[in-house]
Amino acid sequence: MGKEAPIIELRSVSLEFGELSIFNNLSLTINQGDSLVLVGPSGSGKSSLLKLMTGLLEPTGGEVLYRGKSLSILSKTDHLQFLSEVGMLFQQNALFDSMTVFQNLSFVLNEIKPTANEEEKSQEILKLLQAVGLDHVLDNFPGELSGGMQKRLGIARALVVRPSLVFYDDPTAGLDPITSRKIVNMILELQKKWDGTLVTVTNDMMRAFQLAGQCLFCFKEDFVLTGNEQQTRQHHDPRVQQFIHGQVQGPLEAL
């Protein structure tokens, strides 16, 4: 696969659910090492966009390309390559509650790399659990962990295949702000270490600014790239200003 092509590219993508048009003619490029944050009101298509990029949804028009090849017609080998290169953290973590902390990671690694050396796999898992500060609870079950610890386990599991592209769907939802900031710091440290590419959905502007190389504001059928924190704060679009300041009055409807 061509390494020079963008890791993900959306070409004139449209998505409709029946008569409901979610977005229309969207083009977007994500390169290796980018950190893109999707923000916007509920129901504006953030999660749908994430699902298009991971191949969980197919566009009704246009193309989603992974390293220059269309996601919808990847060969079996290319699809396996895609899966081994992509990590995803779900909003509700989606941990296996019948498996220990260690097994939650080893299960994924065994699925994606069945033939790799067992000892090396164990070492890999231990190193990662150390990095997220969970190496003291290897044999505990998810139900025995706090919300913040479960989130860190979800992140470790998303990273266990050493993905070059990681999708985080609301990685700090429901956590207190202090724990949230620590988790985002950890995500950024791991990204720096491994030169990863990040795509994150969040409702929390503080976290968005902490993460964003580039913010993408999703408004119904309309998308605006606003740049990093400083550029976004100064952006001229009144909807962007209304959103980051949380003003109830303005062009965007609340709730």
Place this chain on the structure above:
Amino acid sequence: MIEFKGLTKSFGKRTILKNLDLKIEKGKIVFILGMSGTGKSVLLKNIVGLLKPDSGEIHVNNFAVHQLSETEMMEVRKFCGMVFQQPALFDFLTVFENVAYGLRKHFNLEEEQIRKQVKESLELVALGDIGHKWPHELSYGMKKRVSLARTVALKPKILLFDEPTTGLDPISTNRVNELILNLSKNLGTTSIVVSHDMESALSVADHIVVLDGGGLLTQGTPEEMRTSPVPLVREFLLEVSE
């Protein structure tokens, strides 16, 4: 008035609330802040008897809640409205019947009176004539408002909110804050809001309580919190955008 004296609550080996003393004044909006796992929601659930303390006392108006049986507790629940994080509407009932549910269950009212109270409650949360709709026809925000209407229909003297703005975008967060403020003022309730959100607390609360390690860390007015030297409060203030 609500008062906790020496409240202690454990789950297995984990002690969540440790000997907590706290008074909440009548008619105020009080925000309870703290890190995840410090017992904020546990405190709320103790007020309405969804959890019982291991030791200590809870007084809600003239009721010694810690001594009440489940049947006696129903009296307290009539004037204590709890708003859950998720809308938790009955999806087999229309909006009207959702809001009327508690009225039918707890009070022996004429149909005419029920209609009037449902209409008033929907108006209080800025919803018009949507009584005939079903929950699945509503947006998330509207569902949230219907669940608020259902709680206020019972004309509670005390409103309890469990993380009302968690997971909402900034505009919706402020919208919910406005609702809390307007409802509390219009109905003259005592409102207790459990939250992670210092920014909301500073804009809505009359009084802010910060819990840490299962006990009271500090408390004061929003103005006092803004200049608090307490390290955890300073960390929460870092999250306030302006």
